[in-house]
Amino acid sequence: MAEETEHLKELITGIAKQARAASLELATLDAAQKNRALEILADRLVAATGDLLAMNQKDLAAAKALELAPAMVERLTFTPERIAKMADGVRQVAALPDPVGEELERISRPNGLDIRKVRVPIGVVGIIFESRPNVTIDCAILCLKSGNAAILRGGKEAFHTNMALAEIIHEALTEAGINPLAVQLIPTTDRWALNELLKLDKYVHCIIPRGGETLIRFVAENSRIPVIKHYTGVCAIYIDAEADADMAESIVVNAKTDRVGVCNSIENLFIHRDVAASILPKLARAFEAKGVEMRVDHAAGRVLEKINAGGIAHGVPSIDYNYATEDDFYAEYLDYIIAVKLVDSVDDAIAAINLYGSAHSDGIVTGNEETAKRFMLGVDSATVYWNASTRFTDGYEFGLGAEIGISTDRLHARGPMGLRELCSYKYLIFGSGQVK
Amino acid sequence: MAEETEHLKELITGIAKQARAASLELATLDAAQKNRALEILADRLVAATGDLLAMNQKDLAAAKALELAPAMVERLTFTPERIAKMADGVRQVAALPDPVGEELERISRPNGLDIRKVRVPIGVVGIIFESRPNVTIDCAILCLKSGNAAILRGGKEAFHTNMALAEIIHEALTEAGINPLAVQLIPTTDRWALNELLKLDKYVHCIIPRGGETLIRFVAENSRIPVIKHYTGVCAIYIDAEADADMAESIVVNAKTDRVGVCNSIENLFIHRDVAASILPKLARAFEAKGVEMRVDHAAGRVLEKINAGGIAHGVPSIDYNYATEDDFYAEYLDYIIAVKLVDSVDDAIAAINLYGSAHSDGIVTGNEETAKRFMLGVDSATVYWNASTRFTDGYEFGLGAEIGISTDRLHARGPMGLRELCSYKYLIFGSGQVK
Numbered sequence: 005m006a007e008e009t010e011h012l013k014e015l016i017t018g019i020a021k022q023a024r025a026a027s028l029e030l031a032t033l034d035a036a037q038k039n040r041a042l043e044i045l046a047d048r049l050v051a052a053t054g055d056l057l058a059m060n061q062k063d064l065a066a067a068k069a070l071e072l073a074p075a076m077v078e079r080l081t082f083t084p085e086r087i088a089k090m091a092d093g094v095r096q097v098a099a100l101p102d103p104v105g106e107e108l109e110r111i112s113r114p115n116g117l118d119i120r121k122v123r124v125p126i127g128v129v130g131i132i133f134e135s136r137p138n139v140t141i142d143c144a145i146l147c148l149k150s151g152n153a154a155i156l157r158g159g160k161e162a163f164h165t166n167m168a169l170a171e172i173i174h175e176a177l178t179e180a181g182i183n184p185l186a187v188q189l190i191p192t193t194d195r196w197a198l199n200e201l202l203k204l205d206k207y208v209h210c211i212i213p214r215g216g217e218t219l220i221r222f223v224a225e226n227s228r229i230p231v232i233k234h235y236t237g238v239c240a241i242y243i244d245a246e247a248d249a250d251m252a253e254s255i256v257v258n259a260k261t262d263r264v265g266v267c268n269s270i271e272n273l274f275i276h277r278d279v280a281a282s283i284l285p286k287l288a289r290a291f292e293a294k295g296v297e298m299r300v301d302h303a304a305g306r307v308l309e310k311i312n313a314g315g316i317a318h319g320v321p322s323i324d325y326n327y328a329t330e331d332d333f334y335a336e337y338l339d340y341i342i343a344v345k346l347v348d349s350v351d352d353a354i355a356a357i358n359l360y361g362s363a364h365s366d367g368i369v370t371g372n373e374e375t376a377k378r379f380m381l382g383v384d385s386a387t388v389y390w391n392a393s394t395r396f397t398d399g400y401e402f403g404l405g406a407e408i409g410i411s412t413d414r415l416h417a418r419g420p421m422g423l424r425e426l427c428s429y430k431y432l433i434f435g436s437g438q439v440k
Numbered sequence: 441m442a443e444e445t446e447h448l449k450e451l452i453t454g455i456a457k458q459a460r461a462a463s464l465e466l467a468t469l470d471a472a473q474k475n476r477a478l479e480i481l482a483d484r485l486v487a488a489t490g491d492l493l494a495m496n497q498k499d500l501a502a503a504k505a506l507e508l509a510p511a512m513v514e515r516l517t518f519t520p521e522r523i524a525k526m527a528d529g530v531r532q533v534a535a536l537p538d539p540v541g542e543e544l545e546r547i548s549r550p551n552g553l554d555i556r557k558v559r560v561p562i563g564v565v566g567i568i569f570e571s572r573p574n575v576t577i578d579c580a581i582l583c584l585k586s587g588n589a590a591i592l593r594g595g596k597e598a599f600h601t602n603m604a605l606a607e608i609i610h611e612a613l614t615e616a617g618i619n620p621l622a623v624q625l626i627p628t629t630d631r632w633a634l635n636e637l638l639k640l641d642k643y644v645h646c647i648i649p650r651g652g653e654t655l656i657r658f659v660a661e662n663s664r665i666p667v668i669k670h671y672t673g674v675c676a677i678y679i680d681a682e683a684d685a686d687m688a689e690s691i692v693v694n695a696k697t698d699r700v701g702v703c704n705s706i707e708n709l710f711i712h713r714d715v716a717a718s719i720l721p722k723l724a725r726a727f728e729a730k731g732v733e734m735r736v737d738h739a740a741g742r743v744l745e746k747i748n749a750g751g752i753a754h755g756v757p758s759i760d761y762n763y764a765t766e767d768d769f770y771a772e773y774l775d776y777i778i779a780v781k782l783v784d785s786v787d788d789a790i791a792a793i794n795l796y797g798s799a800h801s802d803g804i805v806t807g808n809e810e811t812a813k814r815f816m817l818g819v820d821s822a823t824v825y826w827n828a829s830t831r832f833t834d835g836y837e838f839g840l841g842a843e844i845g846i847s848t849d850r851l852h853a854r855g856p857m858g859l860r861e862l863c864s865y866k867y868l869i870f871g872s873g874q875v876k
């Protein structure tokens with residue numbers, strides 16, 4: 005056992021050292037050479053469709069034996085169409101502008117020093133992810149394009165598919181004249197190996213965990229390397245007293261039901277007390293139609309009770325709802341459930357969002373600009389919307405052209421992370437003999 | 441004992457929660473109110489000179505009893521002049537532009553969404569520092585100006601002085617109508633308390649350790665909160681074959697000897713083999729005059745040997761030098777010692793700097809623009825100089841107006857950190873009912 009962990013340690017240290025060496029080469033490559041590698045990779049992925057499907061079958065067989073959930077098996081499954089789509093994605097990243105070398109600032113000092121702040125790769129980026137094998141290609145190409153060496157650690161469910169993809173990446177890099185160790189897949193999903201990697205702050209500069217909360221928490225607690233976390237979100241919409249009712253309904257229903265299992269869908273709805281009676285009935289029917297369960301606070305419950313009481317006389321079917329506990333407002337359902345609370349003012353809505361939410365994506369629906377501005381200033385979230393669905397928090401929707409994830413941290417990158425967010429910067433200082 | 445740690449845990453959690461609440465208020469303050477607090481603080485510091493000196497005496501008495509090194513006692517000592525200077529520093533920060541609210545980017549999407557990326561405070565910043573009490577004021581005012589709540593944990597040597605300073609800060613905040621818990625000093629230097637703080641990622645968003653390597657490593661290894669490290673530096677100058685000899689000498693001597701105990705002074709010197717014989721004699725005499733010991737590789741040693749042999753015939757006193765071990769090139773002397781190695785090319789110099797250095801500040805002296813560009817691209821350091829001393833790596837020299845430190849990390853902030861680097865950003869998205 006001790007021998008085995010010693011072996012793992014050597015393996016991981018070797019990978020990290022080679023990645024560091026490769027990163028120094030990558031940082032000096034021009035865009036053309038990186039793009040050539042991406043074009044070759046796209047072609048090779050399509051050409052290897054048969055081999056990839058065969059390796060994917062191995063993972064699918066193991067998934068069957070392990071009785072994985074159907075949704076998980078579905079995400080794991082390659083088809084010729086999915087492989088073609090993956091190759092298209094690679095070509096799209098090749099077509100994006102190279103972030104490396106972009107000048108961010110220029111400072112001229114009285115002593116004649118000319119200081120330029122330019123974008124450079126971070127160095128070595130470790131990405132820890134689960135299940136979906138197309139993430140392997142996504143991470144590899146975004147790191148390559150941004151000049152970073154990548155160390156990838158995928159989930160065990162996709163192990164064989166990932167190994168096959170890594171092989172194709174190595175071939176493409178080699179053909180393009182790039183050190184193939186610029187992208188390395190850790191050939192084991194052992195938790196010990198991951199733990200070793202997280203100690204190697206001498207060689208690895210950034211860790212991006214993508215996946216479930218348990219994985220992310222494990223990484224954040226054990227890493228000596230800076231981590232950019234990608235937790236999912238507890239998002240909310242606040243319907244203000246001056247909201248357009250139709251717009252409010254449309255935004256809330258979209259933000260809740262367009263896809264329920266994603267980080268930028270909403271879990272909480274706050275409604276100004278003055279408009280609850282007018283907004284809730286139609287909204288409740290819309291939720292009903294979509295199969296969304298409402299969990300409401302006592303104030304909202306009283307409004308619904310009254311509506312139902314009024315409706316009974318006219319033979320209107322009752323609106324269904326349950327009462328929320330305090331915990332419901334902290335919950336990330338990722339399901340057809342929404343917690344509803346009435347508030348007295350925009351300030352109450354701001355306080356509720358800052359209290360219950362996860363500072364991911366939150367929105368206000370209002371026709372009042374002053375109220376909107378107050379909300380946007382006060383809500384401490386990565387993305388704050390005025391009169392739009394929270395579902396737009398996404399690298400593609402932001403026009404970044406690509407996305408490695410959505411950071412829930414506040415340092416370095418916040419919100420959608422594209423190629424630029426995979427970069428650091430350095431200062432180039434041009435002098436003529438200046439001394440201090 | 442268990443009771444005591446439980447008490448500490450409660451104390452620290454309380455501080456962190458209060459800081460979080462204060463940070464939400466701070467984030468919405470306008471520049472005028474923050475600046476008013478700074479002006480009041482400056483006045484109060486001067487007015488409290490007598491009290492501060494009295495509290496400082498307590499620390500100095502303890503320092504005497506503990507037989508602290510004279511340099512440390514010197515750094516700990518307040519004088520009326522130092523207090524006045526500190527107050528001036530506070531007024532200077534008040535005069536700087538407010539980074540909060542600055543628009544960083546604007547994206548207009550085809551669907552009509554208007555996306556604005558604006559600078560916002562990080563939230564709650566924990567700063568761990570040692571000995572010098574003026575750091576307490578520096579950190580407090582930079583956090584306040586950038587809208588961050590600060591949790592300060594100073595060294596035990598300055599405990600009484602720091603407590604007195606914290607009291608004055610609270611009074612100034614209160615007088616300016618700002619929540620005084622926006623700046624809190626942890627009223628204990630217990631390591632357990634620090635450890636508790638490092639776990640509170642729910643309330644604290646960033647930790648900045650400033651001090652010795654042991655402290656920084658402890659923080660990096662134990663923190664669940666993102667850390668921006670401030671290690672010191674192993675910096676170098678490379679004298680190219682096409683360097684102006686006088687400029688090279690002036691830059692190298694300045695970068696080594698202007699102040700030896702600072703992070704941006706050099707520890708290594710790399711010289712192109714072709715110019716070693718012409719550059720080394722004068723440079724060695726200059727080092728001699730400043731009391732700098734040269735530790736040279738074998739190639740440089742042979743050159744010096746030959747020079748000495750030639751000089752003996754003419755009665756020239758020998759140049760003193762010692763041979764370097766491999767470890768010498770990794771060493772951070774912070775002393776009157778320099779390690780010297782000959783290299784064959786700019787590429788060798790780049791490789792040596794990337795191998796031995798700490799990616800802090802490195803420079804080339806050359807008249808050849810192509811060589812300089814190759815060096816600036818290839819050297820993977822936060823600041824890379826062409827024909828200037830590395831001693832300019834400093835927030836003030838960069839024109840930032842203030843400095844919380846010099847980050848040796850690659851994420852978020854790299855190199856000198858001013859007010860902007862104490863900020864995060866958020867996206868404000870203006871819609872007209874868009875749904876996905």
